[in-house]
Amino acid sequence: MSADYTSGAAWMNAKVIPISDAKISVFDWGLTRSDITYDVVHVWDGAFFRLDDYLDRFMASMGKLRMDVGMERAEIRAALIDMVATSGLTSAYVSMVASRGTPIVAGTRDPRACNNHFYAWAVPFVWVIPQDVAKRGAHISLAEDARRIPINSVDPTVKNYHWGDMTAALFQALDAGYDTTVLLDHDGCVTEGPGFNIFAVVDGTVVTPKSGMLEGITRKTVMEICAELGIPCEARDIPKDVFLSADEVFTATTAGGPVAVTRVNERILGNDATGAITERIIKTYWDWHTRTDLNLKVTYK
Ligand SMILES: Cc1ncc(COP(=O)(O)O)c(C=O)c1O
Structure with missing residues (x-):
């Protein structure tokens, strides 16, 4: 058998x-x-x-x-x-x-x-943010208590199972009715969430944290997509206040690609729908799954 x-x-x-x-x-x-x-x-x-x-x-x-x-x-x-x-x-x-x-x-x-x-x-296939949630846009909290473990304690560029901070933050977010959460570092800058990198659109520029997080392959792909589409994109420190007033926000992970965020804490972004820049990035990300230089076809047994 x-x-x-x-x-x-x-x-x-x-x-x-x-x-x-x-x-x-x-x-x-x-x-x-x-x-x-x-x-x-x-x-x-x-x-x-x-x-x-x-x-x-x-x-x-x-x-x-x-x-x-x-x-x-x-x-x-x-x-x-x-x-x-x-x-x-x-x-x-x-x-x-x-x-x-x-x-x-x-x-x-x-x-x-x-x-x-x-x-x-x-x-x-696993979707970190379930597909029905991704469709309406994720509702995320900015974690109040749990801060991301300092980078000189656990190097976040080494993908790891030290999830104590993220699990604590997730419990708080889920209890409060959010879909997921994003953690700050000890200087009050945005880092990442449980299983994804984070992006924001600020004054027409797509920004993502430059340190304190896993250097995601989806994050890298999003940055390449921005270059291809002529959308300004930059890795930089993102203080909490800047993040909370962003025009668009989206997550990025291998387990589901880029996903729109339509609410951060109590704030509704745009018109509670996927932002225009986010939409173009999501579409291009999935379009790139037919590029022969990026994809390796499996010969099934
Ligand atoms: C903590 C964390 N940050 C970011 C990411 C996104 O990285 P990638 O795009 O390589 O999946 C993940 C993916 O699982 C993750 O666990």
């Missing part, structure tokens, strides 16, 4: 397996220390979008954390492609993970004495 991959597939120990069979040890430092890095690329309409950009970031993250999973970049790339080809998923959320792993000597506190390891998994 062939394996069932309808809920997803995983790549573990050089094998593609159904996602429900994928397991890690309770001793894994990825779990007990959040000592882990990951990356997420999507597959849309049977093709990986910007796979090499995601691999570049993932390899850099492993380097910054001094992890060696014993696999070359080309092997990781091949594992991802093999997993998706085997799964049959034509629109997927594809996660690649590098964990510090289990200690070689039980109970050690020495991060050098762990078996670093790589695994990956793919599930049907």
Whole structure:
């Protein structure tokens, strides 16, 4: 009988397996220390979008954390492609993970004495902001209490599982009826939200924070789209007040692309509909999913 991959597939120990069979040890430092890095690329309409950009970031993250999973970049790339080809998923959320792993000597506190390891998994496409919410425009709060963890404590350019700040902010936002939230840094500038970068349109310029956040691949794509469309775009510090008076706001993530925000705190932006600049960016983002230079077609098994 062939394996069932309808809920997803995983790549573990050089094998593609159904996602429900994928397991890690309770001793894994990825779990007990959040000592882990990951990356997420999507597959849309049977093709990986910007796979090499995601691999570049993932390899850099492993380097910054001094992890060696014993696999070359080309092997990781091949594992991802093999997993998706085997799964049959034509629109997927594809996660690649590098964990510090289990200690070689039980109970050690020495991060050098762990078996670093790589695994990956793919599930049907995930929308960080559900599609019905994206259609009407997301309602977001600017988190009041939880500030983004300082960059000299946890480097946000290394995609990570340190979500304590974002989960606290999410609870507060959801309790107050918002769809999601954006966190400030300790200087009162906007950073990012749980699973997405943030953009604002200020005096005709598309702006996004320049530091304190993951350097998102969707963020990079949005900046390239702006260049192509002739829309001024800049990465800069965005103080809270500037953000709260922006003309348009949108989120950006691999798990759903750019998504319009129509309300920030109590404020309704524009006419409570997707702004004109945001709309052009969203359209171009999805149009770019047919560009052969950015997309890698999967040959399914
Ligand atoms: C904290 C955080 N910021 C930003 C992003 C967006 O990055 P990307 O566009 O590479 O998905 C993500 C994506 O999951 C994220 O988790």
